[in-house]
Amino acid sequence: MALPVEQEHPVTAPDPEPAAPRAGRPVRLVAGLPRTGLAVLCGLLLALAFPPYDLWPLSLVGVAGLSLLTRGRTARQGAWTGFAFGLPFFLLLLWWLRVIGLDATIGLSVIEALFLAALGAGLAATSRLPGWPVWAACLWVTQEWARDRLPLGGFPWGRLAFANTATPFTPLAALGGAPLVTFAVALCGTLLAWGALRLRRGPGRAPLTAALAAGGAVAVLLAGYLVPVPTAAAETVKVAVIQGNVPNPGMHFLGTPMTVLKNHAKATEQLAADVAAGRAERPDVVIWPENSSDFDPFTNAEAYGRIDAAVKAIGVPVLVGALVNGPDEQHVLNQGIVWDPRTGPGASYTKQHPVPFGEYVPFRDQLSKVITRLQQVARDFFPGTSSGVLQLGPARIGDVICFEVAYDEIVRDTVNQGGRVLVVQTNNATYAKSGQPDQQLAMSRLRAVEHGRAVLIAATSGISAIVAPDGTVTEHTEELTAAQLSAVVPLRDGRTLADRVGAGPEWVLAMAGLLACGLVALDAFRRRRGVGTPAES
Incomplete structure (x- = not known):
């Protein structure tokens, strides 16, 4: 999906943070507390999208919230925001694990939240790229691709697709499996976040671009209705x-x-x-x-x-x-x-x-x-x-x-x-x-x-x-x-087509997310060396 170009607002220079006074550390900490609290809230809202609560529209709210909270931040700030989002998300999602022990619940939640910390850092970095909602959606797939495999064979619980198993997004699974459903949910959420940012910028083209973002989100949401799900059998x-x-x-x-x-x-x-x-x-x-x-x-x-x-x-x-x-x-x-x-x-x-x-x-003798x-x-x-x-x-x-x-x-x-x-x-x-x-x-x-x-x-x-x-x-x-x-x-x-293409869509989307992060890192390296100029949207 093509996104409108915004020459007047370079994506490499998003809304600046207020300048901190000389004794800046405490002030920055206080300023970061509301963002951390909102990240915690968004993580809990995302958990409520999953069974047994089944409030699936909250998956869009959770994605949009994390996108807004990491937009224009440093990688370190994005990582902390992602962790603050991920830990309560997994604690609530995996609360059933308390039967084994609260320590098991907390330990697994912390491990899984580290992947969300990496996602937060990636979202912060790619928010400087043109068309960042697309790259952000790819990064959600990248994060799930990694969690599905690491460590010790991975733990796929909490994939966005698993909160959308009876929603307009669900038929997309017949085309590209769970990864395509995750991508569609994430893209819809990030487009909503992008539209909200446009409205913040006041009059001018903001209402039009916000409307385009909302229209794109609706199109992604309804795309599943165009996918035939084969059910006939002899x-x-x-x-x-x-x-x-x-x-x-x-x-x-x-x-x-x-x-x-x-x-x-x-x-x-x-x-x-x-x-x-x-x-x-x-x-x-x-x-x-x-x-x-x-x-x-x-x-x-x-x-x-x-x-x-x-x-x-x-x-x-x-x-x-x-x-x-x-x-x-x-x-x-x-x-x-x-x-x-x-x-x-x-x-x-x-x-x-x-x-x-x-x-x-694992490691039975030692552990x-x-x-x-x-x-x-x-x-x-x-x-x-x-x-x-x-x-x-x-x-x-x-x-x-x-x-x-x-x-x-x-x-x-x-x-x-x-x-x-x-x-x-x-x-x-x-x-x-x-x-x-x-x-x-x-x-x-x-x-x-x-x-x-x-x-x-x-x-x-x-x-x-x-x-x-x-x-x-x-x-x-x-x-x-x-x-x-x-x-x-x-x-x-x-x-189905998903059976025929196998893991192909997942690898393409996951690698696209990594490539986007690589482009940001390369651009930062070149600017530190004084080579080239920042890309503008």
Whole structure:
């Protein structure tokens, strides 16, 4: 989008700060306090855009606020403003992590906020470039690109796209995935900020340029309505999703041994009884959640027998979530196992992206001595190496496990390798009634639109759901209840543009943000050397 040129206001010389008196440090500190307070407020507003609050227009307010607060500042000022924005944002967004410990909540929030500090520095620097709203939107993608990968495989929570999974921006996911949605949200917010700045400059062309900025923001907002989301399919499958529930939510949700497994087996046998009595249709396949078996069925005869009996009762293939012994005594596999009523256990998928400090302990020998609570993670999850494409009865599914739904490439690989319907096996019992299950459901809704696939969410204690390819939640369970969902869902073979282009849009947008920062740094270096003159807009 072309932005009007403003020759009378060089972008390298934005509104100057008031000159500080000789004893300037205290005055500058006091002057910076209101800006810090506003940054904190904007960060909290952005958190309210996410589930369970779902006030998605606040994502535009948060972006616009950070853009205005960093506009024309030094990189150091921008970094502090970004950190002051990011820390309360993540503290509120990740408040569900308090179940693990307040120290974990604060520690992870600080780490993630450092990426927002880098974003703030970049926003301050690129505000001196022509067309800065575009570069600012690119930098939001750059920040998410980095957070999705670093450290220890990254933590994608808090992406702007995940606050906009049922908004006018959502269909853009079918073109460029979550990164394109983030870019559109950020561009809309920065255009609004740009328009607000024009109005501050008084009469003249200000109303016209402000109107152009507002018009550009509206155009970006409505662009998603022009994107067709493919939903048609030649074949369907009847599915049943079992939510057996857990004895107690929280850290010790398993209760006594075999309880969780018995809950899911009992619910499946009840479904079989309803089918036999004519109260329900027999499904083609049944989905159990992650950790629905709290014992390795390959080494525990009781667990094997209980699963096998339930599968034989319903008489159709069941996807079972189980913890299976790994290649050595220190490791365990988090698997989804296809269990056939005639032949028993068959193909399986092993979770590729275990959660650091939750499912494995990095630097175990060193950290366990300092943080004794890490000893509760007795065995490390061994990562899988292949995608979750499995043949489950008549359906070729793409299985992802729990937090993996937040990672673009894991979900995309299952579709590109043949998954016709997406399955998310999850165990959110630790975080029941905390808002975390709502946030994960929102991610699944975005994945449905991004890949044009129905998504089946099976959770031990909720929220289990059936999501249509257009992102609509057609059925869902309540948390902490035993329940089962039945639905007929489409099996699709077509791929969206997002599937075909893969991570390309993310890399292009992220690198554009870095390039913009590089141009500012180069210009500053040349001016210090006395070479050239500052670029004007």
